Amino acid sequence: MTARDLNLQLVLDLSRDAILGGAGERPAAAARRVFERLAARTGVSGAVEAGRLPVCHHHLDAAYAGMAALPSPMPELASAFAAVEARLRWTKRKGVSPQDQPFESGHANTTLIGRGGIEERDDVWVGATVMAPGITYPDHHHPPEEIYLAFTPGEWWNAEMDWKEPGPGGVIYNPPGILHAMRSGGSPFLAMWFLPVD
Template identity: 40%
Template structure:
């Protein structure tokens, strides 16, 4: 019997697609089209249950603030509130070049769709990152292209360029292999969604 996508996950994908509507033409837009074409079919759920880390207590206040009438990301915030109990959070494993002392214990990542995600598949990754105030995430890169959708103010870096702030609801594209990093502001957490076209 074909897998059936849970309605709350379908609502999240609709809200994500709407939130990424401003992505520029060219390769970023082409990448998103490939991802959402793949999402026309769904995969089975993961077998393991959800898991939280202490830093995850900072997520709910952020989502509740975004889920207010008149906010641009209300639909996305509401869908994430629905999904939050099902997320399996973990810390980034391995070396952490460029990260600061707040990184360990001050961040968490969760795969929403992808390996170990609510929908368990390998051809694309959609996930969420949470950084506590003041956390600087390590420099890292990966072969698949990636688009970020930023839900709270924060700073981002690509290659040898200067740090930049996309702003709430802003998005940007990481070409394959580019070195990149992110950092939360001192007074508030950073929450960002990421989409990778893996195959």
């Protein structure tokens, strides 16, 4: 089996421990599906041309600095994610146009593992979202369930819950197909997301 990049593996290990250490039954079960698949094999190396969008240049370093001031494992996650981030390609949400301001220029998504990621595979999808302060990511849905790990302050909503602020290191769970959204407050937003794909 091909060895996984050490920093990427550290991001996964620290994220797994944070999620499983603080998640309820449903998110923990979904997370176990993701991490068991990741432990079983390593996907092929993806041919990704790394690239940041302006929102990344403006806000990722501030997000990392905020994480560095928090209790463990957030500083370690910031360091490992920053090392991996240099290899990632950040993009805007599909279908967003320049008229969709401030969202269009205030967000970026990236895939670490999955289709289009630095590790290609089709049974899990692991990525991240960064947003400038004061941005709402629009309502959306997708078939797989989803677990978010908050790296910074931010709020989440879905059709089964009101807006919730889990805090850095907190976990949010979206059941399969549910309508959901997220938003940043007065500081930059950074979170990872994990989806088991069937």
